[in-house]
Amino acid sequence: MNNLMKAPQRLAKRMLPFQQKGVAQALLDALPFFAIPADAIEVLPDPAAFRQALLQAIAQATRRILIVALYLQDDDGGREVLDALYAARTKNPALQISVFVDWHRAQRGLIGKQKSEGNAGMYREYDKRLGPGVLIYGVPVQNRELFGVLHLKGVIIDDTVLYSGASFNDVYLAKQGRYRLDRYHRLQHRELADAMAEFLRRHFVEGEAVRRLNVPEVPTTRSLYPAIRTFRQDLDQARYDVPHDVLGDTDVAVTPLLGFGRVDNVLNDVLLALLRGARRRVILLTPYFNLPRPVRLVLGQLLRRGCEIHIMVGDKTANDFYIPPPQPFRTIGLLPYLYENNLRRFARAHRKQIASGQLNVYLWRDGDNSYHLKGLFVDDDVAVITGNNLNPRAWALDLENGLLLRDPAHRLKAKHEAEWTALKQHAVRLSSDFALESPRSYPAEVRKNLKRLNRTRLDRLVNRIM
Known part of the structure; x- marks a missing residue:
């Protein structure tokens, strides 16, 4: 109606x-x-600096690590990030760690390559080998990848937001002699980080359509069709909770x-x-x-x-x-x-x-x-x-x-x-x-x-x- x-x-x-x-x-x-001091906003110069800032922030995290990207790839770059997440969890078992990637992209191989279970296979292998604690979710924006994917971006680590259009693999992280240039910004502000984290909790973690990928049994996309329809209706009304600060x-x-x-x-x-x-x-x-x-x-x-x-x-x-x-x-x-x-x-x-x-x-x-x-x-x-x-x-x-x-x-x-x-x-x-x-x-x-x-x-x- x-x-x-x-x-x-x-x-x-x-x-x-x-x-x-x-x-x-x-x-x-x-x-x-949010009124954020200008000196709390930093422009990082290149993929290598972004990778270093990301890994350093993960290693120093005390409360939460939330990562949102189109994909976290099964290659050296993606595995380096996953290794860092599991190491941080081992160091601090109370640390909240959640990764959100596109549901469809995570469960297929690369375009032009042989059919495979995609990056989700790596996620399950890590969970089986290193144990629970790193939660990896697939977010189905649409029934089929062709008609819409998760293109939301942002890394929230404690009170820091690392924002880039990059995903996580060798070329985005400049791991194998080549790089894919993006923009990279670091913002230190607790309320902004809280607002972005709360959006993920309210609309992703509590959503019926968003499911764990690093578990033995993953539901089929077809079985999620009704939940995806409800999820899309929720996203139509979704907003970040932002105050009216004084500048x-x-x-x-x-x-x-x-x-x-x-x-x-x-x-x-x-x-x-x-x-x-x-x-x-x-x-x-x-x-x-x-x-x-x-x-x-x-x-x-x-x-x-x-x-x-x-x-x-x-x-x-x-x-x-x-x-x-x-x-x-x-x-x-x-x-x-x-x-x-x-x-x-x-x-x-x-x-x-x-x-x-x-x-x-x-x-x-x-x-x-x-x-x-x-x-x-x-x-x-x-x-x-x-x-x-x-x-x-x-x-x-x-x-x-x-x-x-x-x-x-x-x-x-x-x-x-x-x-x-x-x-x-x-x-x-x-x-x-x-x-x-x-x-x-x-x-x-x-x-x-x-x-x-x-x-x-x-x-x-x-x-x-x-």
Whole structure:
């Protein structure tokens, strides 16, 4: 009944995706926040520093360790994290340790590899060998992985929040000579950590659909269908519990935001409101150039208003789906080329702004490493730290979150400028759409499959779900 009553509102949001500027600003002004001292917020420079901070925090934990990620992989990097968790539990048997990963992703092998029981097999092997105490949960956001996954991020260790869009494996943790670059922030604040931990307890641990993976008997996904439906209804109404603090001269206003579903999605609404309210400059980071239509339209409005826009995206060879031509082709390897075609169309539509320097598109590449950055900087006083890829899948299917940082006193400006400067060291500004590789130069297998997708218009579907 509630869904039926909300139908006109939902329809209006779909038809009129943009709020008036005053309404958008009112949304931002009404957001509650934690007042966190600026010196309690730290930007970590690279994957190695993130890995070191994570392992050190785990070793020093006294009360709780809560980890949320898409996956914790069965490789050296993932096992190093699990070893650290079990060692911390042995040292302090009263320590609360819970890990939350996507239910579907944990129970399958890697794409293109032989069928296996996935990372869950490692979880059960550790539990059998080292005993109980580390609780590993699978979170089923949807009945099937294709239609939505757990993309919530964050590590809560005692009163510290380590936030990154990274998952946990060799490449994210820079274990085997290669790395996948993300953003890494450490916030020291008990109330923020408590709020994020309470969300996990209330909506995950107490949820009927969220089940342990490191136990001998795991229920089938089909048997959980009714519970997953109830879980999704719960997530539609879920929010972080955030107070209305008073901001001091040296404080930053930090608001944790949840994003789920096509409508009434707080994270999406805030991202659009921030973009609409930009006065001078926007920096947008995304690993896959596949922007949701509302974001593309707002960027067009900003360009017409004269706002300066910087977009950093990974070069197609820095995409985690990229398959170098000597390796056997797999269908998943089409994605980097689809994203490059999206970028080509965008750059072609904005040639004038690129030529004038109003629009700056940067392609990131560093050897055979990959790029996984997400987030926003708006003017000099707002930043968003998030795992949201800013693509249609994140906008409508996955369960996302993020931290909104509002900094009216510019206490974080130097840190953000340093982060942006460091990112540009491995990035090249796109001079025009002609600077991208011509589709005629793509490998033959790629050209053949792209033509097939274009002819059947399946490329549009792929852009909506990947």
